[in-house]
Amino acid sequence: MKHSEKAEIFNKDEAKVNWHDKALWYVREKRDNSAHKVQGWEYLRELGSGIKANVLSNLDEYLIQFESNAKKNGIHVHWASNAEEHNEIVNSILVKHDAKKVVKSKSMLTEECHLNPYLEKKGIEVIDTDLGERIVQLAKEPPSHIVLPAIHKTKEEVDVLFQEHLGTKPSQGNPEYLVSEARKHLRNKFLKADVAITGVNFAVADTGGVVVCTNEGNADMGVHLAKAHIACMGIEKIIPQEKHLGVFLRLLARSATGQPITTYSSHFNKAEEGKEMHIIIVDNGRTEQLSREDFRASLHCIRCGACMNTCPIYRRSGGHSYDYTIPGPIGSILSPGKDLKKHSSLPFASTLCGSCSNVCPVKINIHEQLYKWRQVIVKEEKQPVIKKAVLKTAGVVLSKPGLYDFAGKSARFALKNFPKFMIYNKLNAWGKARDLPEVKNDNFDEWFKKRNKDG
Secondary structure, eight states, X not given: OOHHHHHHHHTTSHHHHHHHHHHHHHHHHHHHHHHHTSTTHHHHHHHHHHHHHHHHHTHHHHHHHHHHHHHHTTOEEEEESSHHHHHHHHHHHHHHTTOOEEEEOOOHHHHHTTHHHHHHHTTOEEEEOSHHHHHHHHTTOOOSSSSSTTTTSXXXXXXXXXXXXXXXXXXXXXXXXXXXXHHHHHHHHHHHOSEEEEOOSEEETTTTEEEEEESSOHHHHHHHHSSEEEEEEEGGGEESOGGGXXXXXHHHHHHHHSOSSOSEEEEEOSOOTTOEEEEEEEOXXXXXXXXXXXXXXXXXXXXXXXXXXXXXHHHHHOGGGGOSSXXXXXXXXXXXHHOTTTTTTGGGSSOOOSHHHHHOTTOOOHHHHHHHHHHHHHHHSOOOHHHHHHHHHHHHHHHOHHHHHHHHHHHHHHHHHSOGGGTSSTTOGXXXXXXXXXXXXXXXXXXXXXXXXXX
């Protein structure tokens, strides 16, 4: 199903769409306020972008350096070329520890690899411990946002969900009560877990350690209580040196939620005594994206979600309409590289307003890459005949000033004198939720000349 068709389903509940839009814009405003308080914010973005560009140009060297240092720390390092290998490696570690219960902190990579359903088929209980992730797990849904996975659910919906799965009492969506009950539920899962799985926000080449950022401390709880820790990271998570962390930690939280820093920035450099630590380094299509010159900068992404919070399309269509692990503008660049046919509608789910590029903490030219994907898609994927004819006609009209002037006068006459059903009918999707402003007699050029003449 195309993005527009899934978005139409989300748009059936107009009140919820408005709430979703306002909630994400509120986060965007917090980001602005927080960024403006940092002196040299634009310099910080330049610095982050430059470090990432350096990493991608020397990725092989940094990965080998990271592996070598991690092994010196006693960490077991594994390499996976795709999602299947990643899942098999995780399973082999669980088998080694006879693990039946796993707690997992937020990791978009494991979502990308569909790790949960893979392990559940093998009879292993996997509990997502980030509260938002746990909510969507109970609802049997994927996350709709990479930082705020349950942003599409109201507190009243969460109330009903907890009653059904956790046996809570009706609270009319009381956040304090719901969080308290979730804490009790998750504490029991932490205590009984055999192995903890985490994602990786940053992997430091010169130390061989990884950093995981959370606001709930759930990654730390899982790792410190379980007998083994598995950290899953994409190859692009590398940064050269520990001193570079300061750049990215300042950019990440401010861009994501407007916080100065995430509540917990946990450093894992080696296993605790008597325990094991494993790191799985995953490619899964990233080197192929790296080979695409026009799109390689998308691998700079530090997964803050700022582009989603500001995108007028994402805010009004919801994350599930994208049908990809990473939704929103950055996901619309990454997804065609994975499956061009399946995700060919996503680069068109954008106004190309450039707001996503303006807020990106590492200055990814997101809207320009979306435009480039469109150019690729119209050449490689069959387009609707009507769409092609309309755009071809528009190209001719816009390239000839005389014809454009004539078309404008004809359109103004038609809009003022023709019956309204010619615009607002079932055949014109544009007119379903829109109304035109009053149509003037003159175009802008005529109005401007007349204004100057009249003084």
